[in-house]
Amino acid sequence: MIRFPLLLLSLLGLWAGGVFAQQLLDWTPEEIRTVEKHGPWPPSPVRDPSNKVSGTPAGILLGEHLFNDPRLSGDGRVSCATCHQAGREWSDGLARARGTVELDRRTPSLWNIGYLHWFGWDGAGDSLWAQSIRPLLDPREMNGGPARAAELLRGDAALACGYEKAFGSAPGTDDERLLVDTAKALAAFEATLVSPRTPFDDFRDALVAGNREGASRYPLAAQRGLKLFIGDANCNLCHLGPRFTSGEFGDIGIPFFVRPGEVDPGRLGGLGRLAASPFNLLGKYNDDATGNNTRRTRHVQRQHTNFGEFRVPGLRQVGRSGPYMHNGSLATLEDVVRHYSEVSPDRLHSDGIPLVRPLGLTAEQSADLVAFLRSLDAEPLARPRPAPLCP
Ligand code: HEC
Ligand code: HEC
The missing domain is CATH 1.10.760.10 (Cytochrome c-like domain)
Incomplete structure (x- = not known):
C-alpha cells in the first residue's frame, strides 16, 4: 500500500526532471x-504593386472562380484546379503534369506562391500574373487564348459582374487586356494560399x-x-x-x-523566354507606375552557369x-x-x-x-x- 505512491512519486520525478529534459x-x-x-x-499578407487587384477582396473572389473554371481552356475541360488541386497541396501528385499531353515538368505546389519574385521552375515569369497567363496560352496545358478569356468575361453575366466589381468597369473590347486581367485576378487569389502552421x-x-x-x-x-x-x-x-x-x-x-x-x-531557357515575353514587368501591363519593381528584370543576365x-x-x-x-x-x-x-x-x-x-x-x-x-x-x-x- 505504501509502495505504490512512492513508485508513482519517483516516476513523476523522472517525468518532470528527467524525461522532459532529455527531450530537448x-x-x-x-x-x-x-x-x-x-x-x-x-x-503577413503580400501585395503585388504590378497588379492593381492584388490583395483586393473582389479581385481575389473573381480569381478563385476563374481558377476553377474549365471554360478558360480550349476544349472546355481543363481548369487551373485540374493540375493545382486544393486537396493535393495545390499540385496533382503526378511526376509530370498532364494537360492535353504529358509535359516534361512536374506541377509545383502553389502554397506561399505570392512571396516569390521569380516564377516557374526556370524563372520564366517575373510576376505571379505573368506566370498565370502561360498555362492559358500553352497548347499542352489549357490551350485557351485571349479571345477565349475575353469572351468568357464578357459573355458570362456573373463573371462580367465580378469583373466590374474587381476592375471598376465592365469588360471592354481589348482581348489581350482581358487576358491579362484574368491572370491578375487569378494571381490575387493564388497569393492568398498560405500553408498552415506546423x-x-x-x-x-x-x-x-x-x-x-x-x-x-x-x-x-x-x-x-x-x-x-x-x-x-x-x-x-x-x-x-x-x-x-x-x-x-x-x-x-x-x-x-x-x-x-x-x-x-x-533557367538558361527561362531567362530567354522572360526577355521575349510581352507580359514581363518591362511591358505595358505593369500597374506600378513608379517602375521600382522592374529592377530585377532589367538587371538579370543570362549566363552559361544558368x-x-x-x-x-x-x-x-x-x-x-x-x-x-x-x-x-x-x-x-x-x-x-x-x-x-x-x-x-x-x-x-x-x-x-x-x-x-x-x-x-x-x-x-x-x-x-x-x-x-x-x-x-x-x-x-x-x-x-x-x-x-x-x-
Ligand atoms: C496541365 C497542368 C497545369 C494546368 C492546367 C495549370 N498548371 Fe500551373 N503549372 C503546371 C506546371 C507543369 C508548372 C511548372 C511550369 C514550368 O516551370 O515549366 C506550373 C507552374 C505554375 C505556377 C508557378 C509556380 C511556381 O512555383 O513558380 C503558377 C503560379 C501556376 N502554375 C498557376 C497556374 C494557373 C493560374 C493556372 C490556370 C490558368 C494553371 N497554373 C494551370 C501545371 C499546370
Ligand atoms: C545549392 C542549393 C541547394 C542546397 C544546398 C540544397 N538544396 Fe534542396 N533543392 C535545391 C533545388 C534547386 C531543388 C530543385 C531541383 C530540381 O528540381 O531540379 C531542390 C529540391 C529539394 C527538395 C524537393 C522539393 C520539391 O518540391 O521537389 C527537397 C525535399 C530538398 N531539396 C531538400 C534539401 C535538403 C534536405 C538539403 C540538405 C541535405 C538540400 N535540399 C540542400 C537547392 C538546394
Missing part, C-alpha cells in the same frame, strides 16, 4: 538564431522564447534532423527563411535529359506533395535525402564553388533529416466553396 537537445545561441530565421509563421513552427517559437517545455514536445529525431539541416548538411544555404527557399536558382545534379538527345536547359539550374522549391508541406524535383524524378523524401547523400560531383554542371557535395549520411542521419522535413507538414483547413460573385 542542447541548442547553442547561434543555432537558435538560425532556427529563428525560418519563421515567424504565418507571414510542428516545426511551434518548436521554433518555443525555442526562441526560451520555453523548454514547449520546445521539448518536438520529436528528438526532428531536432537532430534540423541540426543537420542548418549545420553539417548545409541545406539552408538554399532552403532559407520562413518558406525554406531563397527564391533563386540552383543546380543539385538532377539529370536534365528529357529524352535521349533532348535536354531541359532550366544551364541546368532550377528554382529552389520551398519546403513547407513537402512531405505531402511528392513526387519531387522539376521532373518528378524522385518519388519519396527518402529518395531525396539519398540523392543529397550520394550525389555525384560530376553531375553538378555549375562552374564556381559547388554548394552541393555528397554528404555520405548514415542511415540514422538520413532518417533524422526525413523526420525534420516531415515536421514541416500540417493538415490544411478544408476550403469553403467561394461566395457567389454577385449575389
Whole structure:
C-alpha cells in the first residue's frame, strides 16, 4: 500500500526532471538564431504593386472562380484546379503534369506562391500574373487564348459582374487586356494560399522564447534532423527563411535529359523566354507606375552557369506533395535525402564553388533529416466553396 505512491512519486520525478529534459537537445545561441530565421509563421499578407487587384477582396473572389473554371481552356475541360488541386497541396501528385499531353515538368505546389519574385521552375515569369497567363496560352496545358478569356468575361453575366466589381468597369473590347486581367485576378487569389502552421513552427517559437517545455514536445529525431539541416548538411544555404527557399536558382545534379538527345536547359531557357515575353514587368501591363519593381528584370543576365539550374522549391508541406524535383524524378523524401547523400560531383554542371557535395549520411542521419522535413507538414483547413460573385 505504501509502495505504490512512492513508485508513482519517483516516476513523476523522472517525468518532470528527467524525461522532459532529455527531450530537448542542447541548442547553442547561434543555432537558435538560425532556427529563428525560418519563421515567424504565418507571414503577413503580400501585395503585388504590378497588379492593381492584388490583395483586393473582389479581385481575389473573381480569381478563385476563374481558377476553377474549365471554360478558360480550349476544349472546355481543363481548369487551373485540374493540375493545382486544393486537396493535393495545390499540385496533382503526378511526376509530370498532364494537360492535353504529358509535359516534361512536374506541377509545383502553389502554397506561399505570392512571396516569390521569380516564377516557374526556370524563372520564366517575373510576376505571379505573368506566370498565370502561360498555362492559358500553352497548347499542352489549357490551350485557351485571349479571345477565349475575353469572351468568357464578357459573355458570362456573373463573371462580367465580378469583373466590374474587381476592375471598376465592365469588360471592354481589348482581348489581350482581358487576358491579362484574368491572370491578375487569378494571381490575387493564388497569393492568398498560405500553408498552415506546423510542428516545426511551434518548436521554433518555443525555442526562441526560451520555453523548454514547449520546445521539448518536438520529436528528438526532428531536432537532430534540423541540426543537420542548418549545420553539417548545409541545406539552408538554399532552403532559407520562413518558406525554406531563397527564391533563386540552383543546380543539385538532377539529370536534365528529357529524352535521349533532348535536354531541359532550366533557367538558361527561362531567362530567354522572360526577355521575349510581352507580359514581363518591362511591358505595358505593369500597374506600378513608379517602375521600382522592374529592377530585377532589367538587371538579370543570362549566363552559361544558368544551364541546368532550377528554382529552389520551398519546403513547407513537402512531405505531402511528392513526387519531387522539376521532373518528378524522385518519388519519396527518402529518395531525396539519398540523392543529397550520394550525389555525384560530376553531375553538378555549375562552374564556381559547388554548394552541393555528397554528404555520405548514415542511415540514422538520413532518417533524422526525413523526420525534420516531415515536421514541416500540417493538415490544411478544408476550403469553403467561394461566395457567389454577385449575389
Ligand atoms: C496541365 C497542368 C497545369 C494546368 C492546367 C495549370 N498548371 Fe500551373 N503549372 C503546371 C506546371 C507543369 C508548372 C511548372 C511550369 C514550368 O516551370 O515549366 C506550373 C507552374 C505554375 C505556377 C508557378 C509556380 C511556381 O512555383 O513558380 C503558377 C503560379 C501556376 N502554375 C498557376 C497556374 C494557373 C493560374 C493556372 C490556370 C490558368 C494553371 N497554373 C494551370 C501545371 C499546370
Ligand atoms: C545549392 C542549393 C541547394 C542546397 C544546398 C540544397 N538544396 Fe534542396 N533543392 C535545391 C533545388 C534547386 C531543388 C530543385 C531541383 C530540381 O528540381 O531540379 C531542390 C529540391 C529539394 C527538395 C524537393 C522539393 C520539391 O518540391 O521537389 C527537397 C525535399 C530538398 N531539396 C531538400 C534539401 C535538403 C534536405 C538539403 C540538405 C541535405 C538540400 N535540399 C540542400 C537547392 C538546394
